Amino acid sequence: MKRHLVRKGDGSFTELTESELKKELEEGTKDAADRAKVQPLAHDELEFLYDIFTYPSKFASVAMGNEVILTYDAATLKLRRVGVSTHRIQSLQVYEKLLGADTLEFDHVDYSFKPVKPIITFEQPELEQALLVTTLPLFYGAQPNLGLYNQPDGPCPNPGDLFAAGKIKEAQESQEQAVEYAVNDLVEVGSAMYESGADGINFDTTGAAGDTDFLATLKAVEILRTKYPRMCIEVGMAGEFVLGMHGGLSYDGVRLAGLYPHKQVELAQKAGVTIFGPVVNTKTDRSVPWNCARAVTFIKECVKISKIPIHADMGMGVGGLPMVDHPPTDAVSRASKAMVEITRLDGL
Amino acid sequence: MGVGDPPGMAIAHSTASGMGGMRTAGDLVARMQMTRGMKIGESKEYVAGKLGVSVMDLVDPVLMTEIRQDLNLGLTTPLPNYAKGMEAKFNIADVLGIEINSVAKFKERTKHGG
Numbered sequence: 067m068k069r070h071l072v073r074k075g076d077g078s079f080t081e082l083t084e085s086e087l088k089k090e091l092e093e094g095t096k097d098a099a100d101r102a103k104v105q106p107l108a109h110d111e112l113e114f115l116y117d118i119f120t121y122p123s124k125f126a127s128v129a130m131g132n133e134v135i136l137t138y139d140a141a142t143l144k145l146r147r148v149g150v151s152t153h154r155i156q157s158l159q160v161y162e163k164l165l166g167a168d169t170l171e172f173d174h175v176d177y178s179f180k181p182v183k184p185i186i187t188f189e190q191p192e193l194e195q196a197l198l199v200t201t202l203p204l205f206y207g208a209q210p211n212l213g214l215y216n217q218p219d220g221p222c223p224n225p226g227d228l229f230a231a232g233k234i235k236e237a238q239e240s241q242e243q244a245v246e247y248a249v250n251d252l253v254e255v256g257s258a259m260y261e262s263g264a265d266g267i268n269f270d271t272t273g274a275a276g277d278t279d280f281l282a283t284l285k286a287v288e289i290l291r292t293k294y295p296r297m298c299i300e301v302g303m304a305g306e307f308v309l310g311m312h313g314g315l316s317y318d319g320v321r322l323a324g325l326y327p328h329k330q331v332e333l334a335q336k337a338g339v340t341i342f343g344p345v346v347n348t349k350t351d352r353s354v355p356w357n358c359a360r361a362v363t364f365i366k367e368c369v370k371i372s373k374i375p376i377h378a379d380m381g382m383g384v385g386g387l388p389m390v391d392h393p394p395t396d397a398v399s400r401a402s403k404a405m406v407e408i409t410r411l412d413g414l
Numbered sequence: 415m416g417v418g419d420p421p422g423m424a425i426a427h428s429t430a431s432g433m434g435g436m437r438t439a440g441d442l443v444a445r446m447q448m449t450r451g452m453k454i455g456e457s458k459e460y461v462a463g464k465l466g467v468s469v470m471d472l473v474d475p476v477l478m479t480e481i482r483q484d485l486n487l488g489l490t491t492p493l494p495n496y497a498k499g500m501e502a503k504f505n506i507a508d509v510l511g512i513e514i515n516s517v518a519k520f521k522e523r524t525k526h527g528g
Binding site: 125126127128130131132133134135136137138139140144145147148161162163165166167168169194197198199200201202203204260261262263264265266296297298340341374375379380381382383384385387391392393394395398399402403405406410411412413414 | 415416417418419420421422423424425426427428429430431432433434435436437440441443444445447448449451452453454457469470473487488490498499500502503506513514515516518519520
């Protein structure tokens with residue numbers, strides 16, 4: 067019986083028979099459909115995925131004409147992270163001239179809005195210099211990272227400690243205070259970098275600290291959109307559903323906790339987001355085909371209802387990709403093709 | 415995109431699904447998503463119309479290098495006396511009929527705006 071070599075979500079190889087592979091795809095799409103209450107993939111889409119994962123070559127790609135736009139989170143950090151000693155402007159030039167990037171992102175090594183605020187006058191001139199020597203559209207990116215507003219790192223009483231002590235109301239009040247502090251920082255830094263000339267602001271890993279994180283970002287986007295009607299604002303999410311760390315927060319009358327991508331994007335549009343980046347988490351003990359079928363199901367629905375461009379997050383541990391530092395290109399390329407050609411989204 | 419080393423992430427996605435950046439017309443199509451909120455199909459058609467080429471031509475690095483050279487939109491391999499960096503963005507804004515934030519700021523700061 068023929069067996070197909072595929073990867074698991076932890077990156078390791080495994081072998082599946084034809085029927086096992088088909089079952090993985092069917093179970094993956096069913097898992098997403100059940101959780102998000104959306105349609106599972108159709109038979110022909112599952113057949114398409116089957117063909118992708120039984121394609122014997124090392125690398126897969128979209129058909130000519132189906133290419134999409136690539137945006138990057140923490141772009142200048144990716145070279146530093148692997149130990150390449152480049153200045154940030156040099157890193158941008160590497161992306162522009164050597165890596166085939168469609169857009170660029172300039173960012174600080176701490177990659178959160180709060181620590182950038184006190185050094186903003188050092189960030190702005192460097193961004194301004196970068197804009198003189200690059201041609202691609204340039205984002206400034208950072209994370210809302212609401213966790214930084216809790217003691218001992220920030221001013222608000224730690225909600226984790228308060229919840230553990232049974233002080234639910236006090237914990238929620240502390241989180242609500244953190245939202246207000248964060249909105250102020252997000253707007254101040256976003257405004258400064260846009261005034262310096264950035265083409266856009268990227269709120270990356272939004273929702274990492276749960277519903278408070280998502281609410282702060284939506285509020286900041288709303289303010290920035292009013293202040294700068296032409297600003298490009300990208301919001302990339304942290305996980306497939308919004309964690310209810312507070313549990314009672316809402317935006318425009320919609321409770322944030324538990325929202326899946328196709329519901330998140332509706333609020334993002336209302337707030338004034340230009341490009342939305344949904345996330346689907348990878349389950350490491352299931353196969354990449356299972357994870358891809360699952361991820362594509364969530365994102366397909368998000369693309370279907372969205373009026374704004376969708377750039378799905380396709381990094382390690384998300385979008386069907388294995389959770390490893392050095393993502394294997396056989397898996398990345400298959401996930402990339404599957405996501406683009408089934409969901410018909412606008413970018414990655 | 416997301417986290418991962420450049421060969422496993424940026425290069426893999428660029429080769430599998432990306433438009434090719436300034437080797438082709440990737441940056442121009444991206445600008446239409448960013449400035450007008452256009453979806454991928456509409457943004458490609460808009461750029462193709464402005465450049466006078468087909469949508470398929472937008473990802474051909476051979477043809478697009480010639481077009482970028484003719485219109486002075488910035489080249490991956492820089493040539494003497496051709497627009498680079500900010501200079502190229504002035505031309506991109508004109509050709510696409512859009513405002514580019516850094517170009518507008520440049521004009522403001524050099525008193526050439528208006």
